[in-house]
Amino acid sequence: MSWSFGLKQRNKIALAFATIFVIIVLANWFVSYTMERVGRNFQSVYQDRLVPSMDISEILERYYQNRMLLEEHVMAEDISQHKRLRQQITTNAQTIDSLAKKFENTYLVDKELQELATYKVQFRKLVDIQDRILNLSAQGQKAEARQLYRTEGQEAFQDLLTPLHALIRVQGDVGQELYQSADRSVKMLKVLTYLVIGLAVIVALIVGTLLQTSRKLNTVKPQKFNLN
DSSP: OHHHHHHHHHHHHHHHHHHHHHHHHHHHHHHHHHHHHHHHHHHHIIIIIIHHHHHHHHHHHHHHHHHHHHHHHHHOOOTHHHHHHHHHHHHHHHHHHHHHHHHHTSOOOHHHHHHHHHHHHHHHHHHHHHHHHHHHHHTTOHHHHHHHIIIIIHHHHHHHHHHHHHHHHHHHHHHHHHHHHHHHHHHHHHHHHHHHHHHHHHHHHHHHHHHHHHHHHHHOOOOOOOOO
16 A cells, blocks of 8 residues: 555656656747847847948938038039039939938838838938039029029928938837837846756755655564564
8 A cells, every 4th residue: 555655656756756847948938039039139130220220320411411512512603613512412422322222222111111112212302403403503504403402402302311310210119119129138138047946955855855855764563563
């Protein structure tokens, strides 16, 4: 009877240890997966949100510079300045094009794709009007160039700024979502850590109980019965 009872207890204990072992293995796997996910989120915040935001800010700065250079070109009566100003505008435009292509190669959500498409349309419109203004100014038609600069040029410039500002807002929104996702993952890691610690305590208690039971069984001596 005692042998059968001890065998059943050992089977239960073995099953409990096996269950705890499986839970610990799964918990460790999930911890590794969650840490990789947190790492990817932070990497995405830097590569796909922070750096592109800085690029868009530089694009905006270059457009404002070109706007000022264009105005200087229109107002300049000295023809010798035209070449220098146009070269500066061209250099800024090349930098803008390079930054825009760099931004396009990052991970973009649907809203960003929409705003980027709008930007490209407005970009072509602004470049066309800007070239017309520069040509009029270079030909000495300053009045016509100033008029175009203040009307269609101003409107095209404002229309171009709208999608760029929208892209910056989207960068902030998506970055916030990534941060919140990483924060949830970190909290889950804390819960799993407490779970593993709890399981370790349970294992320690089981081992302690087994040792105490083993000592008690060893101290019990078998009794001999005399039939005479």
